[in-house]
Amino acid sequence: MKATCWIAPNKVAVKKVPDPQILNPRDAIVRITSTAICGSDLHLLQGYIPAMKKGDVLGHEFMGEIVELGPGVRNGLSVGDRVVVAFPIACGNCASCQAGLYSICENSNPNAGIAETFLGHSPAGIFGYSHLLGGYAGGQSQYARVPYADVGTIKIEDDLPDEKALFLSDVLPTGYMAAEMCDIKRGDTIAIWGAGSVGQFAAASARLLGAERVIVIDRFPYRLRIAQENTGAEIINYEQTDVLDALREMTGGRGPDACIDAVGLEGHHASAALHAYDKAKQATKTETDRPHALREAVLSCHNGGTISVIGAYSGFIDKFPMGSFMNRSLTMRAGQAHVQRYMRPLLERIRKGEIDPSFIITHTMPLAEAPHAYDIFKNKQDDCLKVVLTP
Incomplete structure (x- = not known):
């Protein structure tokens, strides 16, 4: 598949990378339909976040269609469902998750020891956000593996377009x-x-x-x-x-x-x-x-x-x-946002017309143009506020 990869400070490229696979029973594979560049992606781009490696797949704001489910996903999700994926990866079972503090999940960062060296204690793993926070491949790609899919996704009915739902993943x-x-x-x-x-x-x-x-x-x-x-x-x-x-x-x-x-x-x-x-x-x-x-x-x-x-x-x-x-x-x-806590209430606000998140979108581009998208976003060119990429 194609994905936006970090190459070096201030350099990204769209590369061919291996397709994601189910690794754990609670995984899902999502075919990405919309993904966005976040302001915090620029911290990665410019080398301010440690533990980036050449070829890391970027992106933590994404949604799409489930194409494969692990046998441990038991919250009613089915292949073919449209879902938004929360950027912090959370198990749903630990003390932090039980308290609604999903971005400090105690189980989702496999590189917790690295994070402890820098931060004292480890927060949750995050999609596409360095090996400090788990080394997970991100969603600026054609497909993504979503661990703990029964906790980290919310189903979106077909009547709501991507541009109204996508930002439930992070910025909203x-x-x-x-x-x-x-x-x-x-x-x-x-x-x-x-x-x-x-x-x-x-x-x-x-x-x-x-x-x-x-x-x-x-x-x-x-x-x-x-x-x-x-x-x-x-x-x-x-x-x-x-x-x-x-x-x-x-x-x-x-x-x-x-x-x-x-x-x-x-x-x-x-x-x-x-x-x-x-x-x-x-x-x-x-x-x-x-x-x-x-x-x-x-x-x-x-x-x-x-x-x-x-x-x-x-x-x-x-x-x-x-x-x-x-x-x-x-x-x-x-704190990093405890996204899973807010997804459903904010989805209801969107459905009631209390907020239309799509007002922030200024640019929509194909995934192949990701390097250009990063350039205009970083340099605030063409009145760029938010770029949505379409794989």
Whole structure:
């Protein structure tokens, strides 16, 4: 089969790779009909995530048709069913899964020892996301093996097109969880750093959960326009406006009730000096992540407020404003999305018309054009917000 493979930092290629096989009784083989490039795939592309190997198949946002089932899959799935696949691989049986914390499943990362070296304890395995997180082949391919298919998939009826269901795999639950971690009360103001797909869905979800005002911060006018038009967000372009001053003015000096970091480790900053500082520390491996958004979120948040961190981080950061965080009674909540927890409730919201996730799609391309898709997505060309690939 054909698949998008990581070759080296900043290089991917569509290659012929072996077809996936059933390896365990709870496996399924899915023929991919739609798959997407995620912002966190760019962390892999650019070499910020360790333990990538040449030829690794990328992709963790995908859906398709079941073509083969292992004998241990017993939740009513059948060959021919259309399914969306959750990006964290979860067994459903361990203490974490039983608590609904699927992205920290205790059994799905066969390389847990590697993850423990970097992270202290291992999170779940993830499709197409390095050997640190299991070395599983991803879904930017024609077929994929799905372990624990009875836990990690949701059936989609034929009346719902791929473009409305696909993002149940990752970015819609991720954005929703980001907003949920804010404990939003009616009338709250929520500020969101990052107008990528997760930031867009965090803004839409904050509205669904009762926020009165949502403020989205980014530097690309087209991404800010999409947020404004589709979520009703107020916007700040941080290259044109000092974010802390703008948020004080917009909130009467209080600051937002909660702040969401939907940027993560590759943040940019309007200050050339500060951005150069973090880039230099990354290059010398004395800092792995650029936490510009996180720093601003802490300094901006209302006293006693919540910082929700959903943007992906890989290791260590510098210049974290701990004094501000501690002295102002802030709370931080973070995590990879526990996607399986949210798939069915969000599917119901889609069916009720409360949200149409397809608004983030700007480009649809065949799988063969994946290298070009990565290029325009990485470089924000052609107003690219989200690329869907069709094998």
